[in-house]
Amino acid sequence: MTRLATVSPCYNEEEILERSAARLTELFDELVREKKISDDSVIVFVNDGSRDRTWEIITRLHSRNPRIRGINLAHNVGHQNAIMAGMMTAKDWADAVITLDADLQDDYRTCIPQMVDDFLSGNDIVYGVKVSRKADPLLKRMSAQAFYRLQEKMGVNSIFNHADFRLMSRRALEMLAGYKERNLYLRGLIPLLGLKSATVDDHISEREAGRSKYTLHKMLGLALDGITSFSVKPIYYVIYLGFVFLLISLGIGLYVIHAFVSHTEVAGWASLILSIWLVGAMLMISIGTVGLYIAKIYEEVKHRPLYNISQILD
Structure with missing residues (x-):
């Protein structure tokens, strides 16, 4: 099995930890009785430098x-790094690892059994996709939708409305370990x-205790990391904008020539405005071009694997 x-x-989650542990243990016991998972399956909490009684609990x-089981990080490293630390440790304890937030707002009782079934059917990754976010505040719902659509426009290959509730096989985790x-x-x-x-469809419920640690500042930081780590399109947009400025400066140049011919020019206006638009255009094009080369270097120094082997016949 x-x-x-x-x-x-977990970051300052003392109010919900015992409840979360009890509910996950209850679900695990049910899955063991149904012979879907083995009795040595584990529940791992990662303490991400909490300042309350989280690690004590x-x-x-x-x-x-x-x-x-518990993993205590030396200091706060952030949500994504804490998940990575937990997955890389837990892959030695299990055949498949499911990541989910400790608040259990995800529909864990329905989704986790479905994830296990999909894993047993041959899937290495099973994503929890939010089909209902009514429990989230209006601002969070709107900002999340805007972020996912912005990702699509920027060319980031991600699963729409998927956060970090997912199952990954040990093979997938071993591959993920190669991404530095x-x-x-x-x-x-x-x-x-x-x-x-x-x-699998994930219906979000309201948080029963405590408050979300994902502030607007943290969400904006995550959004920026997501776009800059997987897309160089913003640099292209800077270059395109530079060319727009250049076209505008050419249009102003034609207007200036017309003003000289028709003797309607204003003293000093032409040289000032034309120089501002022309220099601005050249600066944006130059900065964008340099940025493009830096982006290419940025992609190279990540040392991402060129390919992943799905199967070997031996």
Whole structure:
């Protein structure tokens, strides 16, 4: 049977940890009785440098519940890095790893059994896709939709309305370990693996205790990492804008010539305006061109694998 591990990053989550551990343990016991997962499956909590009693509670849960395991990071490294630390550790404990937030707003009771079934059917990755976000505040819903659509426009290959609720096989995790990214954006990185995948519908529920640690500042930072790590299109847009400025300056130049011919020119206006638009256009084109070369270097120094081997016949 499948050895399963769930990985939940925790930052100041003392209010919800015991409830989350109890509910996940209850689900694991059901799946063991149904013979979907093995009895040595584990629940992993990653303490991401919390300043409250999170690690103390994880330690106590571990002493009482043989399913609970904990990873204590030396300091706060952020949500994406904490997930990565948990996955890279848990892959040695399980055949498949599911990442989900400790608040359990995801529809874990329905989705996790479906993810296990899809994994047993031969899928290495199973994405939880949010089909309902009514529990989220209006601003968060609107900003999330805008972000996913912006990603599409920027050419980022990601799963629409998927966050970080997913199952990955040990093989997928071993491949992911080969990506040495410093600015992690797992939602864009994992689809690059190219392995067989499936999706399950995820209905978000309201958070029962505590508050979300994903502030607007953190969400904007994640969005910036996602776009700059997987797309150079913004640099092309700077170059295109430079050419637009150049065309405008040419139009102003024609107007200036017409003003001289018709004796309607204003003293000093032509040289000032034309120089501003022309110099601005040349600066934007130059900066964009240099930025394009830097972007190419940026992509090279990431040392991403050129390909992933899906099967070997031996």
